[in-house]
Each structure stands twice: as structure tokens, then as C-alpha cells.
Amino acid sequence: MKTIFHIDMDAFFVSVERLFDPTLIGKPVVVGGRPDQRGVVSAASYEARKFGVHSALPLRTAYKLCPHATFVDGHPHRYREYSHKVHDVLQEFSPKVEMASIDEAYIEVTGTERLHGPPLKAAHTLHERIRSKTGLANSIGIASSRLVAKICSDQAKPNGVLWVLPGQEGRFLAPLDVRKIPGVGKVTEKQLHLLGIRKIGDLAALDERFLEQRFGKWGLALAGKALGLDAGGWFDSPVGAHEEPKSISHEHTFGTDTADRGQLHSTIARLSEMVGRRLREHKLFTRTVQIKLRYSDFSTFTRAHSLDQATQIDTVLLNVSWKLFEQNWTGKPIRLIGVHAGNLEETEGQTNLLAQEHTDRWTKALTTVDKLRDKFGENSVSLAASLKGRFRERVHENPVGLPGKSKPK
DNA sequence: TCTGGGGTCCTAGGACCC
DNA sequence: TCTGGGGTCCTAGGACCC
Numbered sequence: 001m002k003t004i005f006h007i008d009m010d011a012f013f014v015s016v017e018r019l020f021d022p023t024l025i026g027k028p029v030v031v032g033g034r035p036d037q038r039g040v041v042s043a044a045s046y047e048a049r050k051f052g053v054h055s056a057l058p059l060r061t062a063y064k065l066c067p068h069a070t071f072v073d074g075h076p077h078r079y080r081e082y083s084h085k086v087h088d089v090l091q092e093f094s095p096k097v098e099m100a101s102i103d104e105a106y107i108e109v110t111g112t113e114r115l116h117g118p119p120l121k122a123a124h125t126l127h128e129r130i131r132s133k134t135g136l137a138n139s140i141g142i143a144s145s146r147l148v149a150k151i152c153s154d155q156a157k158p159n160g161v162l163w164v165l166p167g168q169e170g171r172f173l174a175p176l177d178v179r180k181i182p183g184v185g186k187v188t189e190k191q192l193h194l195l196g197i198r199k200i201g202d203l204a205a206l207d208e209r210f211l212e213q214r215f216g217k218w219g220l221a222l223a224g225k226a227l228g229l230d231a232g233g234w235f236d237s238p239v240g241a242h243e244e245p246k247s248i249s250h251e252h253t254f255g256t257d258t259a260d261r262g263q264l265h266s267t268i269a270r271l272s273e274m275v276g277r278r279l280r281e282h283k284l285f286t287r288t289v290q291i292k293l294r295y296s297d298f299s300t301f302t303r304a305h306s307l308d309q310a311t312q313i314d315t316v317l318l319n320v321s322w323k324l325f326e327q328n329w330t331g332k333p334i335r336l337i338g339v340h341a342g343n344l345e346e347t348e349g350q351t352n353l354l355a356q357e358h359t360d361r362w363t364k365a366l367t368t369v370d371k372l373r374d375k376f377g378e379n380s381v382s383l384a385a386s387l388k389g390r391f392r393e394r395v396h397e398n399p400v401g402l403p404g405k406s407k408p409k
Numbered sequence: 410t411c412t413g414g415g416g417t418c419c420t421a422g423g424a425c426c427c
Numbered sequence: 428t429c430t431g432g433g434g435t436c437c438t439a440g441g442a443c444c445c
Contacts, residue, residue, distance in 0.1 A: 101415095304439080
């Protein structure tokens with residue numbers, strides 16, 4: 001029998017902002033941007049939640065619900081920094097740690113009783129240690145599976161610790177809404193409601209063959225989850241098995257929709273650079289480049305192209321992205337544009353000598369650029385965008401291939 | 410309600426191969 | 428020419444999570 005903790009930070013972004021600006025304490029706070037901006041709420045303080053404000057709500061709507069809230073811009077670097085601090089505390093507590101997102105983690109503490117005492121005592125120690133070392137409130141769920149631990153920490157909020165004893169999983173889950181199961185969203189919830197299933201207990205009472213017939217593979221996993229099991233996919237994997245990312249992407253929503261080619265091109269160039277940089281950071285190469293377009297009416301399209309040769313070079317990403325864009329853009333104003341790298345590999349694969357030489361030259365230059373950006377800031381160097389003037393010829397002579405013969409500056 | 414940005418996983422059709 | 432059955436890769440879209 002395993003013992004797993006799920007640690008979830010309470011109103012994480014808001015709590016971090018309050019460390020930097022204590023005047024925000026005790027007030028309704030909305031993190032995400034100015035209320036007149038395009039965007040959604042990233043996090044809302046408990047005081048703001050009382051007015052119906054919650055994450056993913058459009059900022060304008062949040063403002064209507066709670067005009068007296070303080071609206072602040074998010075600071076991703078601060079959140080990453082504090083996420084690392086939390087990680088360090090957890091690491092010290094147990095070697096089997098896995099950050100599930102920026103503000104939540106699983107740790108396995110099976111067999112640490114001699115060190116930390118029984119589960120509930122251990123969790124309280126950890127709970128207090130996180131608070132004292134980071135200044136942040138958190139909640140901890142304790143259970144025999146990741147699934148129940150996660151649902152448990154949610155029930156423990158705010159600032160609580162809750163333990164579901166082994167064997168009591170079904171009883172704990174039964175009265176909860178099906179929506180509490182991670183993976184059951186709006187759509188699945190509605191489908192389940194149509195079948196008269198509202199509580200997890202209703203789900204547990206069903207024949208799993210019925211669910212499989214109705215929902216396929218997902219139905220089978222659902223049947224297991226209703227019983228508190230880590231059924232299917234990611235939940236099933238051991239805590240702490242580090243995994244490389246499967247895709248890297250960046251996207252941008254314009255303040256105002258645009259049909260300006262120059263603006264669209266420089267945005268795609270910037271996004272390509274950001275994706276390329278992250279690929280190099282992870283020492284990964286992409287074989288499939290995808291763009292995403294969203295028009296004013298919110299209709300959204302993706303178009304992908306797979307390369308013969310995996311890459312991590314900004315200009316290759318840009319060439320492919322821009323070509324996909326030109327082939328698919330209707331000419332109507334664009335709301336959002338994105339660049340996505342999938343099919344990630346650890347090597348670039350087979351190359352011929354000549355191509356290899358070009359690639360090496362670019363990689364070397366870009367590594368230097370990455371270092372400059374580390375030192376002088378993200379906007380200090382822009383390689384792809386600076387090629388804008390020469391870009392048209394480049395596309396014709398070398399549609400989706402490697403960089404041209406000229407040396408990068 | 411006027412809807413961000415970064416991800417994961419699943420489905421489904423068509424190409425292509427044996 | 429009426430026409431099988433897998434397996435795998437590619438592409439597009441969608442549900443869902445934080």
C-alpha cells in the first residue's frame with residue numbers, strides 16, 4: 001500500500017504577489033491583467049471569489065462582478081522562483097517528488113514512518129515547513145493513490161490537511177460531484193448528467209462494461225477512478241519519474257486584431273525564436289512544426305508540417321511557420337497566432353556533411369545569442385526578425401530547409 | 410461572459426506498406 | 428475489377444488541466 005501526498009498551493013499567484021506587496025493582504029485581488037485588457041483571470045483571492053470571480057473568467061467580466069478588486073499583472077518569473085522553493089522543501093522531505101504544475105506536486109512517502117512519523121503527523125510537519133520556508137499557504141491531501149490524494153487536497157482547502165484512510169476511498173468519493181474527478185470537464189459532466197449520474201457514487205455503482213461501451217477507453221478509466229484507483233495514463237505512472245516535454249509552444253493574442261503582414265511576420269519571428277530557445281534549453285529537436293490561427297470570430301485552425309530533419313534552429317522554425325501561414329491565411333484580421341513544436345527528439349537524426357556544417361554554425365551562433373539574452377534581457381538580440389528584409393528570397397531559394405549559405409551575423 | 414497561454418491525451422480519417 | 432486486414436505515420440480537432 002502506497003502513501004501519497006498531494007500538495008496544492010492556495011491561491012498561489014495571489015499569495016506570491018502578496019509577499020511582494022503586503023498591502024494586497026486581506027483585499028480582493030485578481031491576477032491576470034488590467035480589467036480593460038483582453039485576457040482572463042489567472043488567479044483570484046478568496047475575497048474576490050466571494051463575488052463569483054474565478055480563474056479563466058474574462059477580465060472584463062471579473063471587473064463587472066467585483067469592480068473594487070485590485071487587478072494586477074502576473075509575474076511568471078516570480079511564480080517559477082517560488083515554485084522552485086516549494087520543490088526544494090519537498091525534495092528535502094522525500095526523494096520521490098514530482099511537480100505536476102507550477103503550484104502543485106505529488107510526493108510519495110511510503111516507508112518514511114521512522115523518519116517522519118505516521119502520515120498525518122508527517123503531513124502537518126511538511127505543511128508548516130512549506131509555510132515557514134516560503135511564506136505561502138498550502139493544502140495537503142493524503143491517500144493511497146494520486147487521484148484520491150488530489151481530490152483530497154481540494155477538499156482540504158484552504159490551508160488544511162486531510163487524510164483518507166486506506167479502504168475508505170469509495171466512501172470518501174461517493175458523495176462528491178463527478179466534476180471533482182480530474183479529466184471530467186463541462187462536456188463529460190453534461191453527458192453523465194444525461195445518464196442520471198451526478199455523484200461519484202452513482203458512477204461507482206455502474207457496470208464498467210457499460211461505461212466502456214459509452215465512452216470507450218476513457219469510460220474504462222472512469223470506472224476505475226470512481227473507486228479511487230489511478231486507472232489509466234499519467235495517473236498510473238510512479239511518482240517522480242521525470243519526463244521530457246512532448247511539445248513546446250508559444251502563442252500571442254493581439255491587443256487588437258490585425259491583418260498587417262509586417263506585424264504578423266515579426267510576431268511569428270518572435271514566437272519562433274522563443275520556441276527555438278526552449279528547444280535548445282532542453283537539448284531537444286522538433287520534427288513537426290505547427291502554427292495556430294484564430295480569427296476575430298474565434299474560429300481556430302492549426303496547420304502542421306513534418307520535416308525530414310529534426311531541428312532546433314529559429315530560422316528553420318520561422319521559414320516553416322511563415323510558409324504555413326502564407327498558405328493558409330484568408331487575409332482576414334487575426335486575433336491569435338501561435339508556433340508549436342511537436343514530435344520532439346533527442347537528436348537531429350541523420351544528416352549529410354554539408355547540411356551538418358550549416359546546422360553546427362547556426363547552433364553555435366544561437367547558443368551565443370541565448371547567453372546574451374540571459375545577460376542583457378530577452379529583447380537585447382533578435383536574429384530571425386532581423387532577417388526580415390532578406391526573408392522573401394530566402395523562402396524561394398530554400399522553402400522549408402536549412403539556413404542559407406550566408407553566415408549568421 | 411466576449412473568451413490567455415502553456416501543456417497532455419485521445420480520436421479519426423487518409424496515405425502508405427506488407 | 429466488384430476489392431481484406433493490420434500497422435504506422437501524418438494531420439486536424441477537441442476535451443481537459445493549471
